[in-house]
Amino acid sequence: MMKTLTLSAALLAGTATFALAQENAAASREGGFGLGRPALPEEVAAWDWDVRPDGVGLPVGEGDVWTGEELFVDYCSACHGDFGEAVGRWPVLAGGEGTLTYEDPTKTIGSYWPYLSTVVDYVHRAMPYGQAESLSPDETYAIVAYLLYLNNVVDDDFVLNQDTFHDVEMPNADGFFMDDRDETEVVAWTREPCMSDCTEGEVEITMRATILDVTPEEDDEEEASAEPEVVEEAAADTGPSPELIAAGATIWRQCQACHEVGEGARNRVGPALNGIVGAEAGMRENFRYSPAFQEAAEEGLVWTEENLIAYLHDPRAFMPRSRMVFNGIDEDEDIRAVLAYIMSETPQ
């Protein structure tokens, strides 16, 4: 009863924040709740590999610039370009020194990143894109050494390890300062605002979004009709079952970071895969295949289902030095499913 009265009084006062004061914070318990369990040292080691600017967390290992170049071309250049110049809208990793005051600055590892630890941590943590946790510490150090070389931070004989890490000076190390909005902007803008005749004369339009015309337009009809068609085709065909195709659609998510399939599929990090089953290897137009792929194509490799199963089981064993960064799919049935999905998505 008491509570209801207080609440309605607060509502009458028109301040719901008053009502919020009724919230009773969840209380601590002396000595804890006894929930959860202690983490084992092996468990902490398996997840705790973050790196700090002072070098805490650096893995044991080392890598040199030229090993890094080879790895970079294989694993990274499809998005970042051979020299960190980037493909499409993927991040530019090198260059840009002195551009931070420009109208369109180029923020790279060399021109912007204040700490080397961030590069080691991020490459090891999240790269290659779509294949995280696949680089060894040695490979990580080598790729980072190459990135430093591309940014003119080290010479070509540099070897990066947990000791030489401390010798590297990042060009923009001093380019950052702690948020100062409270002392600058907030004080300037905390004041009673003007309510009438606030501008000198009439207000005029100085810029319009329609001139740029970069807002996406919708194409409702095309989107609406795309999915049902696939299902019907699959049902009418004597080919793979809808269940297999559906299972393949789930597996396809492992591929879609790099590949496209379907109407209007484009080459991206990897080539477009329309009609891949039965196609000659390395024959997509305008795709820059690795030398390994070019050789295989010259030798007449055809992507029969058998070959694709062998390749997708273990890409690096089937074709060493292929640029495809993918650990492979264990089960034959899963590979058949994803191939069924790709073929079902392929325009007739």
Place this chain on the structure above:
Amino acid sequence: MSDGKSFSPSRRSFLTASAAAGGALASGKLVHAQAAPDPAIIDPQPWRQYLGPGVDNAPYGMPSPYETEAVRRTVPWLTADLVSSINFTPLHELDGIITPNGICFERHHGGAAEIDPAEHRLMINGLVDTPMVFTMEDIMRFPRENHVYFLECAANTGMEWAGAQLNGCQFTHGMIHNVQYTGVPLRLLLEEAGVQTNGRWLLAEGADAAGMTRSIPMEKALDDCLVAFKMNGEALRVEQGYPLRLVVPGWEGNMWIKWLRRLEVGDEPWHHREETSKYTDLLEDGDARRFTWVMDAKSVITNPSPQAPITHGPGPMVLTGVAWSGRGTIPRVDVTLDGGRNWHQARMSGPSLDKSMHRFYYEFDWDGSPLLLQSRAIDSTGYVQPTKEQLREFRGENSIYHNNGIQTWYVNENGEAENVEVG
């Protein structure tokens, strides 16, 4: 001037201003004469005659098939692919303060992790007395709290620094959602592990393919952060971090680590990629602000706006929008119809909660002449939302993040709205 083409007429069929011209003014009220009986009344309606679907027709209900506009949309040219990308909440289709779960904007750096909750673990390690592991079941046994908070991406409105660019409040302001979270105060989980006296920072890490990490000062972690498992009453959506996400009230969305799997206590910040290379604010002189965590007070008029033109012609109309501040509540929003020359206090409606979105209305009679609409939020600390020009004076145009400048919509005599800047 607009030729109407840029407003994608296919999206909505316009009723032109002339539709209302049949009205006649009698005793101060606009009266519309109906020439012939309305078929919507005269003709039998199938839904009145025949039975509709029974219960369980949709075990998880979806919006009416007529509600096709309230969907997330992306801007394809913004990012290299759709996996490390962003889409936008359709603010112009919403009212009140709560964002429905299915249309909360998405921002992923390595796609949305699809996690089996039975295989999810939360680890706390670092400068703690006992490194701990919690299952989801463990976490559900801690006392929990409910709070409504906005989550705004630091890059919201980031495409507008150099000038008006995208036509629609969904695209200019849609990297935000406002949700009621249910979760365990982070403080309780940290107490379970026992934070050591030199533990001044926390690294939160996600289980996604980006292994997203952010450093959070311990003071904030112990103050009001939550480890949440429910949003608007139901389990977190996959794309919002199912089964567990960090809630960092009032601070930039990137810190609200989704698919939260680890919290490490340390004595210094980690300076990881998302707090150095990204989410730092480059100023005109080439130096950059870091750790710009708080989201400044901001507002936008959602209706009318480029995706939601005035379709009813002159007369009474409802102007509405949303406002929020990472520093408190929004007791007041002002609205101008003439580009900032004269302002009117809007009417706040609905709950006014700390670090939550607020709803405002301004009702007026539109005379059919062009409008330059703006809204200006004033938060509970007295901070007044700045103009874009004021922002640029402090920051230049290369900041990308934290653009909370006042938005202007130009509405022409047909009711079509356009994103513009004024001077």
